[in-house]
Every structure is written in structure tokens, then in C-alpha cells.
Amino acid sequence: MADRRFRFGLMAGGARDGAAWADLARRAEDLGYATLLTPDTTGTADPVASLAAAAGATESLRVGTFVLSAATRPAAMVAWQAASLAFATGDRFELGIGAGRPGGEADAELFGVPYGTAAERVRRVEAVMDAVAHPPEGLFAGTGRPPRVLVAASRRRMLELGARRAGTVAFGVPPLTGDKELAPLVGIVRDAAGDRFDDVELCTQVHVVGDEVPGWLAPQLGVDGAAMAAAGSIAMLTGTPREMAGTLARRRDELGVSYVSVPSVFAEEFAPVVELLAGR
Template sequence: MTFRFGVVAATARTGAEWLATARQAEELGFDTLLVPDTVQTLSPFPALAAAAAATDRLRVGTYVLSAPNRAPGVVAWEARTLQLLSSGRLEVGIGGGRPGAERDAEKLGARFGTPGERLRRVAETIRAVRELPDSPPILVAASRPRMLRLAAEQADIVALGLPPQSTEHELAAMVAELRSFGDPSEVHLNVSAVAETADAVPEWLDRMVGGDARKMAAAGGVAFLLGDAAAMAGTLRRRRDELGIGYIGVNAMFMRQFAPVIAELRHGDPS
């Protein structure tokens, strides 16, 4: 199993800065630019269209669309357009809504709905995108049993929705639960921070992870990669070999720090 690497980027001060982020991601060896879906960040589809136009190889993906915010037909329409404009480089990521996503839905005039209703909306959106003539790969973010089942059965890529402080044991348990429902082509895990030590994790990350990021990292939280490039590469190889996790998302604030890890892994995995 070969690795793939995505940069998770949310905003920029100017259009030129956004395009520079996309170009830098491509130059550093990342495979995908992934954009969240929140009202505090850039709107995913136009941001990804701009990024695709500014790059040659970089794939672009939503990470992830909150299902209540858009009707399935709207998502399919946007996806069809971006798949064309990007020359087939789109990945459509969708989920039932992160914690706090109900406030975004309210601001957008959408009904957030019950967990069951949101699950059905994800399934309906998957069907709508699958019906496109040039259907892009579909990623589903999942953490609970019903969504894990849907993702295992219907998605090409499953993004594990674990809290950043989750342990390696909890990661393995979620992967086992996912694979009890099916065997997706790819499993994705996000990295919130890259640092040599837990003490080197920046304090500004606390707001993003909802707690003391340094304590989470020191306790072995799976969203934190620590050590030099070789050590971090070793952690990711072990997760790939033991758990089948080969698609790694990285916070864009750390993409330069992570670039040597990409080089280390690709040197050791030339295939």
C-alpha cells in the first residue's frame, strides 16, 4: 500500500496567498489539497477551483462537506463542474456534520436534522455524486457505528473522525469496527501538529483541538506526530502496516515541517 498525503487548508488573507498555498503544497510533494466546510473558512468549491487552476498535479477535495448544508443535487452540480475544471482531480468528502456544525447550518438557513436524517442525507448525496458521468472518488468522515457502516459500504475513502487526544488503542479499535462492516480502498487519518517534542507543539493549537495540545501530544494523542522525520515516518509505516492507514492529512500550518517525512516515506517506499 502506497501512501498519499493531503494538506488541510482553511483560509488565507488574500487570493494570492491562497494560490501560493496550493502551489507550495504541490511543490512539497503533497497529493491533495483538502478544504473544510465551515462558515468561518473559505467556501470549499470556489476555493478548490482556484487551487486546481493554479496547479498541475495536485488533487483537490472537500474535507468534508456538512451534509445538511446542501441538497444532494446541489453537491452533484458543484462536483460535476469542479471535476471538469480540475481535469478529473476532485475528491468529494462528505459527513454528517462535525461538533458545532448545527450553528453553521442555522446561519446558512439549512435544517441540521437528527442523526438519522443526516445519515440519510449523506447516503443521498453519495448516490447523487455516483450518478455523474465522470464521478469523482468519495470520502466519508465517520466516527459512530452507523456512519462507519455506511462509509465502509459506500465510500472509496474513509476518514476516521477521532478526537485528537485519542490513543493508539482507540485508533485500532475504530479501524477494527470499520473493517467489520467492509474494506474501503483507503483509510484517512488527520494530523493536527508535527513537532520534535510535545513541548514544541505551539500553544495556539489549543483553540483548534479544543484543549491543551501539548498535554494531548505528550499523552500519545494520535493526531500529533513527534520526533525527527525518520521517527514520524516509522509511526506512519506502522499504522499503515498494522491498520491499513495510508492516506494522511496534515494541518497546512505544518506542511513545511512534514515535507521531510514525505521524502523519507517515498524514499523507503519507491513503489
């Protein structure tokens, strides 16, 4: 297996105001996080604006969408936004793209665009990747260097698309998914990637750091800490920082996962793990 070095992303939907958002970005950079990631929802700020602001407040921190919905934007628009963010951030932008999210139909309705079937949305992701790699004639191309692309996937077709074409594949899996359930998904990526598998970064999300699911998060996950612990959920890390680091190191050795995101509410608590593993 390739020499996969750890990266850590901090997931944040926003802040109290622009000044607090800039402070969060600077703190993420100080703590050693590689990326500041933000979602694409109608209830949060437009990622283009918030990520440009975060990059402007920092020096080396990379910023990324996690993930932009191809279901609500034309491919050329995404390519334009990606090139603009690459330009504005000094090539510190990473484009996370997906085929939609639970409840995404409401976003499409709000914007007045068709949401499409699952197959149609996958084709839109492919069209976005084409447009980002080769911007249509007349479209602003930024620095001329396409950003790194992350594909978020949970089903075979999207996993295979990410394996063939993306720099990073992020596994969007239910909160009770353990290593045993993740392994066959990694296998799909490995088979589809072929010779390029060693160059494909694998990403998972940690939603809970510690033994308890915060009250605000429980309704979103639909499970409690006891159920996650019993399932050996990859979305929960418990123990001391060194024990958490050991869990992630074992998962990297066994499955190849080296890019891990955590919610910003756990930024400080998880920072000792970042210090132990980042870049190693």
C-alpha cells in the same frame, strides 16, 4: 493486508488573498503533497471557488473538501458542485462528505435549512452519495466520471456507510485517541467492508507536528502537548522526520492507515516525512 501506498494531504482554511492561496497550492504540489484539502465552514471561502482556484494554479495536485457538510445542502446540489469541480479540475477533485460538524447547527440556521437529527443527517450523506454516483436527470454531470468520495466518520453507522460505499474513510476522533482506541474503529470498517476492505483507503489527521501545541490551536483541541504525548495520540507526531515516518509506517502495517492530512502551518516541517513516504 493490501499494498497501501502513502498519500499526504495539506489542510488549509484559506490564505491572505487569492494570490497567496495559489502560492500555497503550488507549494503543496512542489513539496509532494497529494491533495490540498479545505473545510466547509461559513467562516471560510466556499470550497467550490477555492478548490477550483487551487487546481487552476497547479498541474497534478488533487483538491478536496474535508469535509463538505451534507446537513446544509440538498443532495442534488452537492452532486452538481462535485461534477462541476471534477470538470473544472480535470478530474482532480475528491469529495469529502460528512454528516455535520460541532457547531453545524449555526451554519444551518444561517442558511435557513433544517439541521436534522443525527439519523436524518446520515441519510442525507447516503442521498449525496447516490446523487454523485448517479446524477439526477437534467443535472450537469461534468466529465461523467464521479469523483472519489471520502466519508468522515466517528460512529458506527457512518463508519459502516463509508466502509460499504466510499473510496476513503477518514476517522474523526478526539485528540487523545491512540492506536489502541483507533484499532476497534478500523475493525468496524473491516467488518462492514468485507471483500472490498483492501480497496478502502484509511485516513487520519495529524494536528500537531512537534512537541508543543501552537497557541492558536490549543483552544480548538482542548488539550496540551504533554497530554497528547502521554496518550500516544495519533494526532501528534514527534521526533526526527525519520522517526515520524517510522511511526506512520508502523501504523500502516498494523492498522492500514495510509492517507494522512496535516495543517498547512506545518507544511514545511512535515515535508521531509512526505519525501520519505509518499507513494511508498
